[in-house]
Amino acid sequence: MPALFVSGDPEHAPRRLHDWFRAEVRKDLAVCVEKHAQTLSCNPKRLAIRDQATRWGSCSTSGTLSFSWRLIFAPPFVLDYVAAHEVAHLREMNHGPRFWRLVRDAVPNYHRAKIWLKTNGTELHRFGSET
Numbered sequence: 001m002p003a004l005f006v007s008g009d010p011e012h013a014p015r016r017l018h019d020w021f022r023a024e025v026r027k028d029l030a031v032c033v034e035k036h037a038q039t040l041s042c043n044p045k046r047l048a049i050r051d052q053a054t055r056w057g058s059c060s061t062s063g064t065l066s067f068s069w070r071l072i073f074a075p076p077f078v079l080d081y082v083a084a085h086e087v088a089h090l091r092e093m094n095h096g097p098r099f100w101r102l103v104r105d106a107v108p109n110y111h112r113a114k115i116w117l118k119t120n121g122t123e124l125h126r127f128g129s130e131t
């Protein structure tokens with residue numbers, strides 16, 4: 001079994017672990033977002049990690065891409081898809097055929113990630129909420 005060691009006071013462990021998860025997932029997502037932004041010729045303004053209870057990511061009209069910190073528990077190909085999905089919204093603010101064509105250009109086998117999220121999504125949302 002892989003183990004994670006958290007230094008410091010045990011009572012602060014959940015907080016520290018949570019901060020670490022957020023920092024790690026931000027790093028990984030930044031790499032994916034950058035890559036897809038180049039592929040799709042978009043210009044994301046800001047990347048935010050949030051405690052989104054029902055969504056994996058979102059894209060604002062101002063160009064901020066937000067992602068759920070719980071994606072840290074998802075495999076890299078899923079992270080890659082969620083990043084591409086939100087980047088594609090910078091060009092198409094809808095889920096129409098043109099939008100899905102962009103997603104496919106960025107991640108040709110994105111269906112695999114969609115299936116993964118459908119199968120495992122509820123499980124991921126069980127991990128500690130901030131409130």
Ligand SMILES: [Zn+2]
Pocket residue numbers: 085089094095
């Ligand atoms: Zn969407």
